Amino acid sequence: MRNRKTMKIFIVGGGNIGRALARQLVNDGYELTVIDRDESVIVSLGNSMDIICLQGNGASCATLQEMNVSAADIFVSVTNSDEMNILSCLTAHMLGAKHTIARIRDVDYARRYRFYRDKMGISMIINPELATAMEIYRLLRFPLATRVEVFAKGRAELVEMMIEEDSPLTDKTLIEISQNMGINLLICAVVRDEEAFVPKGDTVIHAGDVLYMTGAVQEFRKAFKKLNLPIKPMKSIMIAGGGIISYYLAELLLQHGTKVTLVEQNEEEAALIAEKLDGVNVICDDALAYFDNMSQSDITHTDAFITLTENDEYNLVAAMYAESKDISKVISRVKMKSRLHVLPDDSKVCIVSREDVATDRILGYSRSLLNAEDNDAVESLYRLMDGKIEFIEFKVDENDKNLDIPLKNLKMKRNMLIGCIIRDAKILIPRGDDVIKAGDTVLVATINSQIARLEDIFSA
Amino acid sequence: MNKRKIISFIGKIILIEAVLMIPALLVAFIYGDGDASAFLTTIIPCAIIGFLLSRVKQSEERMSSRDGYFIVATAWIVISVIGAIPLYLGGGFPTYINALFEMVSGFTTTGASILAEPADLGHGIIFWRSFSHWIGGMGVLVFVLMVMPMENDNSMHLVRAEVPGPTAGKLVPRMRTTSMILYGIYTAMTVILIVLLWVGGMPAFDSFCIAFGTAGTGGFAVNAAGIGGYASAYIEIVIGIFMLLFGVNFNLYHLLLLGKAKEVLKSEEAKVYLGIVALSTVAIAVNVLNQTQSIGKSFRDAFFQVSSIITTTGFATVDYNYWPEFSKHILLLLMVIGACAGSTGGGMKISRVIIVVKSMFVEIKQIIAPKAVVNVRLDKKPVDKQTLSSTRIYVTTYMLLICLFTVLLSLDGLDLTTNFTAVLACFNNIGPGLGAVGPAANFSVYSDPAQLLLSAAMLTGRLEIFPMFLLFAKSAHE
Numbered sequence: 001m002r003n004r005k006t007m008k009i010f011i012v013g014g015g016n017i018g019r020a021l022a023r024q025l026v027n028d029g030y031e032l033t034v035i036d037r038d039e040s041v042i043v044s045l046g047n048s049m050d051i052i053c054l055q056g057n058g059a060s061c062a063t064l065q066e067m068n069v070s071a072a073d074i075f076v077s078v079t080n081s082d083e084m085n086i087l088s089c090l091t092a093h094m095l096g097a098k099h100t101i102a103r104i105r106d107v108d109y110a111r112r113y114r115f116y117r118d119k120m121g122i123s124m125i126i127n128p129e130l131a132t133a134m135e136i137y138r139l140l141r142f143p144l145a146t147r148v149e150v151f152a153k154g155r156a157e158l159v160e161m162m163i164e165e166d167s168p169l170t171d172k173t174l175i176e177i178s179q180n181m182g183i184n185l186l187i188c189a190v191v192r193d194e195e196a197f198v199p200k201g202d203t204v205i206h207a208g209d210v211l212y213m214t215g216a217v218q219e220f221r222k223a224f225k226k227l228n229l230p231i232k233p234m235k236s237i238m239i240a241g242g243g244i245i246s247y248y249l250a251e252l253l254l255q256h257g258t259k260v261t262l263v264e265q266n267e268e269e270a271a272l273i274a275e276k277l278d279g280v281n282v283i284c285d286d287a288l289a290y291f292d293n294m295s296q297s298d299i300t301h302t303d304a305f306i307t308l309t310e311n312d313e314y315n316l317v318a319a320m321y322a323e324s325k326d327i328s329k330v331i332s333r334v335k336m337k338s339r340l341h342v343l344p345d346d347s348k349v350c351i352v353s354r355e356d357v358a359t360d361r362i363l364g365y366s367r368s369l370l371n372a373e374d375n376d377a378v379e380s381l382y383r384l385m386d387g388k389i390e391f392i393e394f395k396v397d398e399n400d401k402n403l404d405i406p407l408k409n410l411k412m413k414r415n416m417l418i419g420c421i422i423r424d425a426k427i428l429i430p431r432g433d434d435v436i437k438a439g440d441t442v443l444v445a446t447i448n449s450q451i452a453r454l455e456d457i458f459s460a
Numbered sequence: 461m462n463k464r465k466i467i468s469f470i471g472k473i474i475l476i477e478a479v480l481m482i483p484a485l486l487v488a489f490i491y492g493d494g495d496a497s498a499f500l501t502t503i504i505p506c507a508i509i510g511f512l513l514s515r516v517k518q519s520e521e522r523m524s525s526r527d528g529y530f531i532v533a534t535a536w537i538v539i540s541v542i543g544a545i546p547l548y549l550g551g552g553f554p555t556y557i558n559a560l561f562e563m564v565s566g567f568t569t570t571g572a573s574i575l576a577e578p579a580d581l582g583h584g585i586i587f588w589r590s591f592s593h594w595i596g597g598m599g600v601l602v603f604v605l606m607v608m609p610m611e612n613d614n615s616m617h618l619v620r621a622e623v624p625g626p627t628a629g630k631l632v633p634r635m636r637t638t639s640m641i642l643y644g645i646y647t648a649m650t651v652i653l654i655v656l657l658w659v660g661g662m663p664a665f666d667s668f669c670i671a672f673g674t675a676g677t678g679g680f681a682v683n684a685a686g687i688g689g690y691a692s693a694y695i696e697i698v699i700g701i702f703m704l705l706f707g708v709n710f711n712l713y714h715l716l717l718l719g720k721a722k723e724v725l726k727s728e729e730a731k732v733y734l735g736i737v738a739l740s741t742v743a744i745a746v747n748v749l750n751q752t753q754s755i756g757k758s759f760r761d762a763f764f765q766v767s768s769i770i771t772t773t774g775f776a777t778v779d780y781n782y783w784p785e786f787s788k789h790i791l792l793l794l795m796v797i798g799a800c801a802g803s804t805g806g807g808m809k810i811s812r813v814i815i816v817v818k819s820m821f822v823e824i825k826q827i828i829a830p831k832a833v834v835n836v837r838l839d840k841k842p843v844d845k846q847t848l849s850s851t852r853i854y855v856t857t858y859m860l861l862i863c864l865f866t867v868l869l870s871l872d873g874l875d876l877t878t879n880f881t882a883v884l885a886c887f888n889n890i891g892p893g894l895g896a897v898g899p900a901a902n903f904s905v906y907s908d909p910a911q912l913l914l915s916a917a918m919l920t921g922r923l924e925i926f927p928m929f930l931l932f933a934k935s936a937h938e
Contacts, residue, residue, distance in 0.1 A: 008633075031633045039844065047525065047616055052633040 005029055009366065010072045010097070012058030012088045013079035014041040016335045017103065017128060020355035021078065021362055024387070026051055028450065030366065033067055059087040061095070070096035074366055078103040078126075078358065089122045099123040099369065101362060105130070105244055124365055128358035133248035135352055136331055140234050140253075140304055142220070143329045146210075146350050149382045150217075151393045152422040152441050158188075158214050158391055160384060162348075165207045168227045175201045183223045185215035186429045188419040188445040189389050196388045196447045198417045212389065214419040214443060216427035234258050234303040234329075240287035240318055241309035242266070242273040245333065245354065249306070250280050261302075263287040287318050291325065304329035312339045319349045337386075356383070367392070367452050378452070379441060390446050391419065394454045398438040401455045408432030415447040416457040462527045464518050466534065471513025472608055473535045473600065477542055478506040484546075484591060487665075488584025495582030498549035506542060526930070528617025532601055533927040536919055539600055540564045543592055550585045557908040564915040566592030567600070568922035569804065571679020571774040571891030574904040574911065579683035583665065589680050590669035596922070597676025597706070597804035598646050599623060606639035621927045625801020625809050626851045631714045645713045646804075650675040653702050660694045674702050677805040679774030679891035686899070688777040693760060696777055700764045704737065707771035707799035728839045729800050729811045733770075736810070740766045740794060744787045751783070762787075770794040772806040774891025776899030788894060795884045795893075806889030806921060808858060815843055815851045857925055862887060865917050872910040882906070886914045887921035 007030050011018050014036035022045065025032055032051040035058040036042050046053040056063040058077060069075060075097040077085035082104045089100035101124040104110055113125040138148035138157075147160035163169055169177060177183055190199045191210040205211070215223075237253060239246050242264030250260045254277065261281040264270040274282040283290055287307065291299075305322040307315040312334050319332035320343070331350045334340060343349060364381030379393040396403070402410055407418070407430055420443040421428040421436065428434060436442060436454075444457055451457060481503050488496035523531075544556065544563035553559040558574050565572045566589050578586060595603060599622045605615050615635040630638045650671050657667035669682045683689060687699060712724045724730070744762035745755070752758040761778050768775045769791050780791060798807010818836045825834050835842040843851075865883040870876075874896055881893025882903070892899040906914065920928045 033633055043846075048522070050615060050633070050635050052630050 005031070007031065007073045007366065007369070008033070008071055009074045009076065010035065010067070010069055010092070012036070012075075012077040012085070013103075014038070014045050014053075015078070015080060017078045017355050017358045019045065020353075021076065021359045022049060022051060024359050024363060025366070027387075028363070035063065035067065059084055059091055061091055064088075064092055064095055072097040073369065074099045074101065074362075076101045076103075076362060082106045082109050086116065086120070086122070090120060093121045099365075101126060101365065103128065103358065107244075107247070124361075126358055126361050128354045128361075129244040130248045131357045131361065132245050132333070132352055132354045133252060135357060136245075136249055136306060137252045139331060139350055139352070140237070140329065142224070143234075143304075144224075144229050146348075147384070149391070151380050151382075151391075151443055152420070152427065155217060155425065156214060156420050156422060156427050156443070157217050157220055158212065158382065158419070158443075159220060161211050161213065163205055163207055163209045163211060167207070168229075169205050169211075170207045171204060173202050173204050174199055177205070181226065183226065184219045184429060185213045185223055186419055188212050188214055188391075188417050189384075189447060191385055191389075196385055198415050198445070198447060210385075212384065212391075212445065214391075214445075215429065219427075236301050237261070237304045237306065238263065238287075238302050240264075240305070240307040240315075241333075242269045242282075243308060243310060246308045247273060247276065249308070250277055254279050263290050288321060291321060299325055299327065302327055304331065306331045306333075308333045312336055313342075316340075316342055316349075320344075320347065323347060323349060359383075364392075367450075388448055390450060392444050392446070392451065394442045394444065396436055396438055396440045396442055396454060400436070400438065402436065402458055403438060404435045406433050406435055411459045413457055413459050415449065416451075417445045418457070419443040419445045462518075462523065464516050465523060466527060466531055468514050468516040468518050469531050469604075470534060470538055471510050471516065473510070473539060473604055474506050474542065475510030475514055476604055476607065477539050478503045478510055480591070480595060481506075481543075481546070481588065484584045484588035487587040488582060491583035493582030493584065495546070495550040495584040498546040498582075499584060499588075501549060502542065502545045523615075523617060525617045528615075529621045529927045529930045532618055532621035533919075533923060533931045535600060535604075536567065536923060540567055540915075540919070543567065543588070546588060547585055550582055552581045552585070555908060557911055558904075561903065561911040561915050562589065563592065564918050565886075565891075566590075566678065566680065567596035568889050568918040569593050569596045569676040569678040569772070569806065570886055570889040570918045570922075571673065572886060572897075572903050572914070572918075573680065573891075574902055574906075576902055576904065577684045578681065586669060586682055587665075590672040590678070590682075593676035593678025593680060594650065594672040595676070597678065598642060598710075602639045602642060605635055606643055621923065623802060624806065624922075624924055625709075626812055626815065626847050626854070627801070629711070631711060641714055642710055645710055645717070646675065649702070649705065649713075653698070656698050656702075657695060660692060660698060662690060662692075662695060666690075670699065673775070674699055674773065675706055675804065677703065677706055677771045677773040677799065677803075677889075679768070681775065686777070687764075687775045696760060696764050699775065700767045703767045703771045703773045703775070704734075707733065707767075707803045707805040709800045709802035711802055726839065728814065732814055733800050733810045736794070736797065737763075737766055737770060740770070740790050744783075744790055747784050747787045765791065766794060769890060770797060770805075770807075771799045771803075772888050772890045774885070774899075776892060779898060779900040781894060781898035781900065792881070792884070792894070795881070795888055795890055798888055808855065808888070811838065812851050812855060814838060815848065816855050819848065819852065854925065858887075861920065861925065865913065868913055869906075869910055872907055874905065878905075882914065883917055886917040889918060889922055 009025055009030050009032050011022055011034045014034050022032055022034055026049050034045055034051055035054045035056055039055050042053040042055045054067055069092050075092040077088040079085055085102040089102040093100050100122050102122050104125050105127050110127050116122045116125055142148055145159045145161050149158040174187055187199055189196055189212040236259040238261045240263050242262060250262055253260050263283045263285055265286050267284055270282050270284040305327045307318040309315055315332045319330045322330045334351050334353050360381055360383055364378055367381055368378035379395055382391040418430045421430050422441040481499055485499040488499055540563045544559040547553055547559035547562055548556045561574055601618045601622045631641055632638055653671040654667050657671060658664055666682050673680050708730055712727055715724050741763045745759045748758050764777050765780055796808055797813055798809055799805025801809045801811045822834045822836055825832055862883055866880050869879045869883060878895035878897055882897045885891055885893035896905050897903055
């Protein structure tokens with residue numbers, strides 16, 4: 001296994017995504033170099049993190065040679081410009097960088113991402129805007145969830161849910177929930193008073209707990225139905241801001257027959273999105289002003305409000321305003337996590353962050369490179385509660401240790417848990433008699449520790 | 461301000477200082493001069509206090525630029541105050557202020573002494589005095605960053621406050637690795653020097669102490685006779701060359717190790733530095749020719765003195781108080797200029813001089829053609845505005861402070877040459893000045909309050925003014 005201390009990562013672009021990514025990678029112990037054109041960005045990054053910063057053009061061969069990019073294990077280009085990212089990655093690839101990751105968000109490029117990957121040698125394309133739109137879309141399907149992630153190629157889900165006073169799960173033990181209520185889901189982690197832990201069979205769920213549950217997509221539907229939790233599809237949704245995330249999201253919603261109202265203040269932007277998306281009700285107005293003009297019945301018929309403008313402060317105010325109007329599901333996009341403190345503690349606004357989505361993807365990729373010589377491939381990685389909880393999806397092959405041994409005979413480390421085993425497109429909630437077989441995909445939950453291999457969860 | 465973090469950091473520094481005294485303690489045991497108890501009575505309480513302070517629970521808060529500067533300034537005062545204790549306890553220093561002056565002089569790599577005959581001290585104390593040069597040369601905080609694991613911290617603020625020169629950069633992404641590379645190069649060069657001196661016939665103990673003094677560009681000798689006392693042209697030349705080497709920006713050595721010799725040759729600062737050395741050596745050699753009566757001897761003396769003064773080491777092989785006025789004035793100029801940025805030397809730094817001189821030419825061009833757009837360039841790259849303005853402010857503040865310190869020092873009653881060169885010698889961390897503080901004399905001519913003032917000058921000069929100012933700025937304590 002490679003040591004992350006010796007892994008060199010280069011980032012071109014120190015914007016919101018670049019900064020969030022750099023912070024996480026440095027905390028995880030990688031050796032980092034950041035290149036940006038803007039001097040003020042370079043100065044502030046260099047002052048706040050233990051990394052090397054260089055002012056320059058990240059697509060220039062001379063700059064990259066000067067920084068010895070040929071030694072790079074991972075080269076990430078996350079500037080605002082797709083063309084710049086593609087060119088930087090190409091140049092770095094030609095100079096000998098081992099793996100390159102480009103951020104590509106333009107719809108036209110993104111559709112042909114395979115071309116860039118297979119023909120142009122870019123190892124991975126990330127489209128944070130599209131990924132964020134997908135995350136919002138999943139959230140809308142489970143109105144009670146505060147976060148929904150998919151794994152096993154979309155067959156299984158991970159749902160984050162806050163337990164309310166009147167929830168049917170309150171004051172029940174895990175055993176009661178699974179046996180008496182017949183719910184075939186696994187509660188992998190519980191967060192209580194900001195502390196995360198792996199629950200046991202006799203753990204009692206309290207009101208105010210945040211639960212992380214895994215299971216098959218259809219099992220979630222069944223369970224929600226049994227518990228009388230709302231799963232009704234959203235009929236009418238309002239989006240503030242006409243950026244790229246809004247575009248992707250509106251497109252997804254339209255495909256599933258949801259009515260979308262999109263409010264964008266800028267006339268040109270509004271015209272552009274109306275041109276590109278047929279069927280979306282585009283309004284050129286300030287979202288808050290538009291709220292005041294809506295009739296009460298219009299507001300009651302709005303199932304969700306999603307604010308996705310470029311301005312964090314605006315998004316949060318708009319979200320709180322929508323919450324005060326009793327809109328059942330409110331989602332806000334936030335770039336800088338520090339801004340979240342303005343939200344009241346009892347707020348039910350869901351937060352999505354393009355920066356987190358991009359960071360998770362790239363971290364998952366670098367984690368899988370750490371064990372490139374081993375055979376566990378990290379399929380995906382999700383970080384929750386500021387990285388306290390991690391969910392990692394491993395692909396198992398025949399060289400792995402601990403295969404075909406019943407789980408009850410293996411000793412699991414503290415605060416680690418197997419959340420799901422996916423075998424032949426079936427999702428198993430692991431019990432003591434289950435075994436891990438070659439070819440399985442295994443979802444592992446870890447609390448306050450980071451692992452790179454499946455065998456790390458078992459004590460020797 | 462992040463008080464807990466500062467306290468815990470200072471605790472770590474005290475702990476490390478206790479560890480750094482152990483070699484001196486061992487030397488004291490080996491020679492048995494009776495100074496071992498002075499070290500023991502310092503090390504044990506220091507280790508305990510340092511350990512307890514370093515355990516202070518820190519808040520999660522990140523270190524700000526202000527915290528960084530504050531830590532650096534406080535750390536340098538604390539290590540000097542503690543380092544002076546064994547000197548005072550070991551005898552040889554009449555008052556604690558004398559010992560403190562000597563220790564500040566050690567850590568700031570000044571090398572100014574108040575002793576007429578250092579050889580009267582115990583071997584352990586002589587060793588500790590010289591070893592403080594070695595630690596102070598590359599930087600105490602750089603050392604701390606190397607040995608103490610730091611997590612999630614903005615160590616750049618510490619480094620910027622401590623590493624001399626207009627800009628501070630890293631060699632590799634991690635600060636800790638950077639510190640290791642710097643100390644690695646530094647240690648390797650010191651070891652080579654020790655061997656060369658020992659081979660040249662210097663006693664083993666002396667070669668360690670003199671090598672520490674040379675590497676840190678400090679200047680404490682082991683006896684009153686200094687380097688001249690060895691009466692060896694070989695030793696003089698070896699030390700002369702090594703002083704010059706330690707006055708070069710250490711980043712260049714790192715480039716050399718990476719095999720980028722071409723880039724090293726392009727360094728404008730290094731070229732100007734060597735040019736100034738060559739020119740001054742020739743000028744002084746010709747000027748002192750009728751005193752030495754031999755071309756070889758006059759070049760040897762001129763080179764050694766020039767190398768010693770420009771790198772702010774302060775070793776001497778002749779008493780240049782008796783040199784012609786022109787030569788003395790050249791030395792005065794070299795005192796102000798100092799060595800390269802990012803080296804162990806002090807002074808204003810060559811790169812600052814280059815930037816200021818070039819700014820002057822740019823100003824002239826702009827008077828001739830007011831609309832011309834002209835850049836100040838260093839190594840063919842335009843110097844950024846922030847660096848330009850901070851360099852200009854630094855140079856101005858530097859000049860004003862030198863004047864201020866000289867005026868305050870004049871209260872002690874000595875003449876202008878002595879006071880002015882004493883301030884220059886202390887502020888630029890050189891050691892000996894001219895007049896009553898010349899290479900053959902010592903700083904005991906000054907009273908205790910004057911020695912405290914000069915200690916402050918040494919610390920202010922070593923940390924390049926602003927960290928020290930910050931300690932007294934009201935806004936920094938809020």
